Amino acid sequence: MENRILEFIGHYNTAPFLFVGSGFSRRYLGLEDWEGLLKRFATLNNVDYQYYFSSSGGKLPRIASLIAEDLHERWWKLPEYEKSRNRYKEYNTNKYSALKIEISHYLKGKMDIKIQDKILLEELDLCKKIVIDGIITTNYDNLLEKIFSDFKTYIGQEELFFSSPQGVGEIYKIHGCQSKPNSLILTDEDYISFEKKNPYLAAKLLTIFTEHPIIFIGYSLTDENILKILNSIAQCLTSDNLQKLKNRLIFIQYNVSQQEIEYATHTIAHEEIRIPVKTITMSDFRPLFLALSSIKRKFPAGLLRLLKEHVYELVMTTDSSSKVYVQNIDSKEDIKNLDVVLGIGAINKVVKAGYRRYERKDLIEDILIKDKxxxxxxxxxxxxxxxxxxxxxxxxxxxxxxxxxxxxxxxxxxxxxxxxxxxxxxxxxxxxxxxxxxxxxxxxxxxxxxxxxxxxxxxxxxxxxxxxxxxxxxxxxxxxxxxxxxxxxxxxxxxxxxxxxxxxxxxxxxxxxxxxxxx
Structure with a gap:
């Protein structure tokens, strides 16, 4: 069974990336989907959710904005929010912050829930062993950080744009994280800002999508967020290259009544783009995680990321690092406390070599995206x-x-x-x-x-x-x-x-x- 799953996913020189949605957190933490979360927090205003729904034309980001605006006054004035004010006051920077703070606090509490279901526990245990290069997620909770504790996390578009991710052993939380309430992409205003930066995100994700199989888990084929991201990426590709994504996009679909694993192909249509994808439908994720854990790799993803990151810092910057060192062979310095010894030579020569390796794209990133x-x-x-x-x-x-x-x-x-x-x-x-x-x-x-x-x-x-x-x-x-x-x-x-x-x-x-x- 595991071999059939791997054959369907395809054999590549790189390990898969996971693209994780709310269905994943719903399965293991019992969390609501986006609308369910808004229904829960509409009650804080003592307002029927249907009022917000009808006032916004059913648009979830607008519903979130309306709930947040109503909660803002209550949060600052009512005694039931006194503990929150004392604890999170510094995070309340605008009229949408109170809702994001309360949602973040709620999600933090959910992380303490003990899972009782035997199958779910086995799934999570197997999930910790899967071989992947990284994770992209729109989830706010910290479940993925708990499972992949040696991965480095980038929160929001800003951290992803203005950092130097190595493309392995990393989690990209593109819609924010409960640990930083104001990073949550939740309201109408948040989504407007997010979509303005979508070309940046597409440019960052394009290499991942063209070099790795992408396994979507916790999303439906009609998820609006995923469709917009795929559309942005697809617009960067010719029709020929778009077809090359056909074997790389795999959606894992959950169906509680599915007795046998079902393999199929579909076409996602969004605006003017048609994107071919594969689907695997199952009621039990253990075969999937078992298959992914059987992928062979010499080094764990977390170690590969650290090595790549330190090499990048050494070659591409002039800043010294306390744990990465290059020295002459006759040096008398004690190296026992160094994490990594990368080579022997003159430091200034290594730095100069790094500047010879810069390409035009590095200068463009320095000028347009992040001052390096x-x-x-x-x-x-x-x-x-x-x-x-x-x-x-x-x-x-x-x-x-x-x-x-x-x-x-x-x-x-x-x-x-x-x-x-x-x-x-x-x-x-x-x-x-x-x-x-x-x-x-x-x-x-x-x-x-x-x-x-x-x-x-x-x-x-x-x-x-x-x-x-x-x-x-x-x-x-x-x-x-x-x-x-x-x-x-x-x-x-x-x-x-x-x-x-x-x-x-x-x-x-x-x-x-x-x-x-x-x-």
Missing amino acids: SLNNNDIVNVTLPALLKGTKYLPFFKYLVNSNYYQEQKPIDTVDERIIKHHLLAIQHKFYEPTGKYDIRKKKDVASYQETMIDFIDEFGLEYIKYIPYLKKDKINSDDLFEILNKHISVLEGNNENLKSVFYKMICYYDFLKYHLGK
Whole structure:
């Protein structure tokens, strides 16, 4: 039976990722689904849930907002919330916080429940032994952290975007966690903000989806959250590559009356995207977890993550680490307290090697997503000359302007000749303008546009991003361009090569505007 499950999932060079939904917590903790949770907490306001339902048109995020707004006043004034106020007052930062605090407190209490059912206990015991590379979840509770205690957890989109996840031995809680009440994606306002950042999330998850089998457990095939995430990822892929996901997306469906495990294929349709998926329907998860625990791997996922993380820190940053060390062979230093000894050599040579390994995408992440606190001198001295051998458009001014190699608004004579030549090109506005005959004919019309850069893209579409340098000077600013680039950053993970090429040029234009012109 276990072999049949593994054959259906497929054999890959990488272990699976789990994508875990509310059905998982409902099975082992007795927690409600999202609507059930809202019904429970509507009672705190002494209001019939149906009132909220009818007032919001049945939209759950809006229902959550209405419940939260009503609870806000009660939470601050009524004596029954005095203990909560004393304990969680610092977490109450807006009118939606009280509801999130009470939900988080409720979930924390559920973690202490002792499971009595023998089959469920056996399932959880087997689940602890499964071989997976990581977990993505929309659940708020801490059950997964309890099961996979050696995994590192990233809470919310912000932690995932502004950290350096290693892609193994990690849990990505994309809808927040009970341990940080304000991180919960719950209300209408939360979902609006979450969906604005969906391109970021899609870009982060795309590599996982294309390199790992993804096992969905605790979701239905019609779950709106999953459909939107899959749709965002699918939009980054060509139809041919979309078909390659067919064997990688496996939905585990629970049916209490299912006597034999059922294997099937389905097509998920959402908006204009059709995504082929596999389904395994069962009433008992023990065969699934037993099959996943039989996957062979030399090192546990938690250990692999630590090794990858320390190697990343050593090679890609100049910060020293107390537990990871590189030293000469004749060093007299005591290494018995080190966690990992990675090699023998000169530290400065290893650091320089790290800067030679930077690619354009690393500089783009540093500029658009997270400031990596890179050494500007090393970027100018080591990274840029190497990349300029074969790349015309890459972020440049941020590092040059803030380095010791820039004086009187130009690079000094001792820097690599490629830096000097590129600077002469990159300081010219026409370097960023489209040069095709058809494009040039549009210059006059674009220059007459009276609204903002953001309005320009919203009105004409992302393909018009290449015409932004044609706009009037008073319409061009780095802040608006930053917002446009961030909103559509998943383009860089897609397969539209023409649009990607233009996008790279506009990232460089942003770099030029912000760090050279200061605009």
